[in-house]
Amino acid sequence: MLTTCLKRIKSSIQFLGAGLMLLPGLAMAEYALNFQRPVTEIAREVFELHNLILTIVIVIFIAVFVVMFYSIFAHRKSRGHKAANFHESTTVEVIWTIIPFIILVSMAIPSTATLLKMDNTSGSEMTVKIVGYQWKWQYEYLDHDISFFSSLSTPRAQIENKEKKGENYLLEVDNPVVLPVGKKIRFVLTANDVIHSWWVPQLAVKKDAIPGFINEMWTKIDEPGIYRGQCAELCGKDHGFMPIVIKAVSEEDFNKWVSLQKDKAVSAAADSNKVWTKTALLKKGKKVYEKSCQACHGATGAGVPGAFPAITGSKIATGPVKDHLAIVMDGKAGTAMQAFKGQLSDADLAAVVTFERNGLGNKAGDIVQPSQVKALR
Template sequence: MLSKAKLWLSLALSTLLFWSAGLHAAWDLNMPRGVTQMSRDTYDLHMTIFWWCVAIGVVVFGAMLWSIINHRKSKGVKPATFHESTKVEIVWTLIPFLILIAMAIPATRVLTAAYDASESELDVQIIGYQWRWEYRYMRENMDEEEVSFFSVLATSREEINNGVEKGENYLLEVDRPLVIPTNTKVRFLMTSADVLHAWWVPDFAIKKDTIPGFINETWVIVEEPGIYRGQCAELCGMEHGFMPIEVHALEPADFQAWYEEQQAGVRQIRELAAAEMTMADAMAQGEQIYNRNCVACHQAGGVGMPPVFPALAGSAKATGDAAVTMDTLVNGVPGTAMAAYGRQLNPIELAAIITYVRNGFGNSAGDVIQPADVNAYIQEGQ
């Protein structure tokens, strides 16, 4: 954190210098043209409507400005007395109506195309959570390993709190991006686990709400390999501004390699979960997980923001029966912002975070929870 004086100084300086070097500020005036047919159609439609508005504006404001300049009392003009003309009223009702029809025709065409999600080659489920995204690749063969993971903001709290310089992709970077193949019709099936969110990537011209109890669909064919970024667009609570979207579009062959690597990773974690964890390992890994997933609500030092987000330091749930701590982490607390992490984190991560919560912030339960304990607990519940 900068000191107050330093903060004011920096505010004053930036006012004077109007963003000197060092900050990656831009002067973008318009929406991106994007990397899909849909985004280009959207952009062109946007520009068509924009130029219609400019043309109407020139006529209307022009007539007004001309009257303001010429028809002023100080020039000694006498006011005219004309008023009411049904003919004129009909004309200026009809002309805008015709312009609207000219706008509606391309709009209908683009919208109809956007709604055709048929014949997709890859389906990905997108699930919104407070405040992260889950991506699940739909399998054709149920015997294969399922590739699914959570995607969480990677920008550090120090950057957000102005403790260190902000990186280039400040607030637009995640730990695990969504990866999709290029030139492939990818269908997204969207829902939410808690409140409404909206998944938006401007370069794809896709924005769709994720709604609990509903499945919305949309699709994309990305033409250029690259990294595309977006953000949650629907207010979803405290950390709404901190759940970005990062999509990596790879050539189909590269995508296939990545996908197989992910499946191998799933197998590997299954094996690793059988090993023992030491207290030091668990605490180190737990701290990292805490800072990524928990700190927004439960705060640094586990002090929480009562009554909505309870404190963890000294909490009976954290330090009492290990089964209670495990239940809270794995299943969440229904009806509150406490999400079920049973699926969000793997057994190794769960064991580490449970151990950290029980032994960090001055808590001293003293036990090391093992991945095997977590697995046993989850299987018992099923």
Template sequence: MGMGTRARGLIGGGMAALALALFAAAPAAAQELVGQPTDGALGLQAAASPLKVEAHMFHDAILMPIITFICLLVLGLIVWIVIRYNKKSNPVPAKWSHNTLVEVIWTVVPVLILVFISLFSFRLLFNYHDMPEPDLTVKVTGNQWNWAYEYPDQAIPEYISNMLPEEEVAQRGMPHSLYRLAADEPMVVPVGANVRLLVTAADVIHAVALPAFGLKTDAVPGRVNETWFRADRPGVYYGQCSELCGVDHAFMPIQINVVSRAEFASWVASKGGSMTPRTADQAPGGTAAQIEAGTTGAVATRNVSSGPMRAASDAVAGQSAPAPAAAPAPAAPVPAAAPAAQ
């Protein structure tokens, strides 16, 4: 009786503590910040891309109910065993050692649960790999310890993105929580565009991680990994390198500014690029073929200029390129002079 009372007291106290924690965290969750961590918030960051929306559904509607049910079931079994089979309640222990039916159940049921989870997991994984026609391509290179971005479609050469120092964060009137998240030269993309990222590294393994878009892709020296995202709404979104890469690993933030099409065109012009994409071999720093060949020397080549921007490029090239001049006809051979008569 004493053991049962103590067990029920522990359970009641734990449930009360959990309820109090949920109640205390509710205001923070209601004021969740977009594109950055929120102190005291529960759950994942707010989704800003279709892939992250699907990841939220998978986590909230599939994984969390199953995990919660399993935890409560195991907790209930433990409490029941503690109360029902302690020495005071059960002075004469049973002599059996196993139960075939129970063993079949606890083998088959977990397999069925895993198969059920895999159906949704594989669908989400396929969506990550099934990239739609990209509107622009950004080459992302991880360095010790900063990021380099290049826009081959817009002829924007590689530029370096470093973390903003703490004093500059304060000078710009930004909240201190953005220290180690804000960057001096962010990646800029237009809202609603399908952005293809070609991710690699110059020295050691890094990782591009941006929670609001559901991105996490390794940057590996000697190879190019490909991923994509589409930002549904304008804003500033923050991420970080999520692969331990050296002493300054904590100082590699990723900042992505999602802007309107007009603002993106102005930014491209400020970088010396052009919204009328040139052919891939004209873009400085080049194509995916040059990127991959220069990085790996063995990866199959492919053109990064594709989609609507590539179509526009081909149309412009077809209209503006002058017709090649006709090659001059080869001169007729001059016959050798006949020898003089003797």
């Protein structure tokens, strides 16, 4: 009868449950099969919650299908089993409505507790503003007056399979976000163009960056280390190529890094006052081009027909310098061409415009000095 069947289910749950308790333990050792190692209190809680719920659903799943496969094995015509004729049982139906409900409540309680903790941003010690761009991140330390862009540093050659891929392929950036450990850090997020989503698995933080709106979340990192993440919301062509790298350091190292950033700002100012040679500009310009322009306009400047215009032979790159500088610095409304003046230095901008006019098959002949760029700011 069905009651014996239920008894059998119960005992098999107990048996399998005992075995499955080991499963998260196993999974802890082999991270490729489960979450990455959590490094914050919240991330650990989320990981435990995940393991708990995974265990519960696996137990239920196995319990149901042990019954089904037993039935498939035992109640087949080829074994001469005759069909019974029952087709309802209110008791059983009530039981299997109520038991799942109780299991759900037991899942909802810890989930609610963790969610409320994640939501509480009070008591934060510093705020970092994160801005999503197609296809890079900008970080602004609201309490330290530091702001910089962070973009993929994996060379194109590795992506195009011309070079061996490095250990952190696609998960490395030029400027990592440096954060102190042991401090409650509040993030506020927004975006410039489309929706992005900032996700670092080991911190268990993920939130959308939405243009025109601001979101917030927080973290408190336990231990120094490098933690890597990626954009998690489809944001166009290079959605897969805008990673996040966090460098968590001690408070002392963080303060050192802050003062170093201030020094850097001073030396960049010196660069824009000096007069550059054409060779130096072309060399620097090629590097800047590869980093900031090549993704859309292509390695040879050919662009993508219909989507991204070519630079080779274009009216802008062969026309007046003023227009060329304007479009690179301020972008073009309504297109993917963004304003680069916020993310590139005077020297970078002068170099890349010089490169676009004299490389990639163009021969305008003129060069641009950083001081000219500075004057336009």
